[in-house]
Amino acid sequence: MAITEIRTISFAGAGNVATHLAPALANAGYGIRHIVSRTAGRAEKLAQLTGGIPSADPSVIDDSADLLLLAISDHAIPGFVAGLKALGRFHGIVAHTSGSQPLSAISQHFGRAGIFYPLQTFSKISNPDIRRVPFCIEGDSDETTTLLSAVAARVSDDVRLISSEQRAILHLSAVFACNFTNHMYAIASRLIEKSGVAPDILLPLIDETAKRLQGQDPALLQTGPAVRGDVSTIEKHLRMLEGEAELQQIYTMLSENIRRYNDELKR
């Protein structure tokens, strides 16, 4: 059965990724078929939003959809795909939305396999502009790649062909650019709370630090005591962190690493 165009999509998973993708795809004109989640309430809510059919049972997934998007935990992917194959009711394209799982997590079990990875952080409270989200596409064949790219292009202006090796590096980079960055915000918040100042005082600074990037090399934009080699401020800060050994270590290690990057820029 050759698919010349994807028109219908089922989802496995009804968490943050599915909750942002499924409505965007429905708005772009795709028919949403089954939405399968062990958390019945979530599947029902998402089905109401998208016109899909909610279920807790993966065996409902059939050829009424051209594409099955897996928006489930990384570790659940291989088992889910093996189970789906054993059920034998779906013969379309299976693609996962994970940054860290290789294509082989699907293709080892299933015929037409692909990756449909939106490089963005999705949470309950957020509402990122899907048109700006980079979609990283990979297929087990040119046909799959073309079909998945066409779907991504209906919801986003930024569709890129990215190999599993590249995607692994992207995912690692995203841990620094998102998770570790968010932790810097968390540390800053905790420190400020002790002073009696409301942590929202940092928001314009945080916004500007992100916003000014715009294609500039971040290392060239660095400011602050570490890049200036301002030892007396660094020592003052380490004294202020007394009793917080981990924060002192983080402060020291990041300051040294900033210096190293800066030395390399000057070479």
Add this chain to the structure above:
Amino acid sequence: MAITEIRTISFAGAGNVATHLAPALANAGYGIRHIVSRTAGRAEKLAQLTGGIPSADPSVIDDSADLLLLAISDHAIPGFVAGLKALGRFHGIVAHTSGSQPLSAISQHFGRAGIFYPLQTFSKISNPDIRRVPFCIEGDSDETTTLLSAVAARVSDDVRLISSEQRAILHLSAVFACNFTNHMYAIASRLIEKSGVAPDILLPLIDETAKRLQGQDPALLQTGPAVRGDVSTIEKHLRMLEGEAELQQIYTMLSENIRRYNDELKR
């Protein structure tokens, strides 16, 4: 000589802070008088923008201005203020714009002393909205505090009275929220460059990570392998960082610290 309202301002320093503050103050109706900088070209450029008088010689600073704003390096402040007092030609209010220097850096040498600290990162390429910049004000008397607050309120909607002790904590927090955050961006960029993918692919993720905060506790928004306790992804990432001992240490230390914060949230 009592000052009931600040109308005129001179600047010491013509770097990034002065280059953003002086035009904003000029636009708000303040007369800009002397702009003193050892880098003559910068003072001239800023004087042209603001109607001030450029000079490389601090002895020009006189009572034609009600307020002298110091936008010079932290370590230069005490010496500059002592020299200004010795010259004896200025008797108005002296305020510095530094996050890390205490009020005493001025008040030990000079009569009317204050702090006029904009909590923002200013660089040549950036153009942050001054009305959103939090101005941290402190004065050696109620009169000075009131006068400086009135100036800040003419350029910003966010004026706060912040003690020197609070400001020191704010500055430390800002190192995490701005400098260390920017370094996370720098590390992510370097990692991606090796993959052949353009680092701008991270910009929407970086924007969203900053934008979604909006008064939420960042620790509650954390996602990714560390907070999930996803050991297999963490180990995979550490293997990918082989040969980069410092990055491995940073990755491990931040992941452990994220876990610790998350454990504390659950208690």
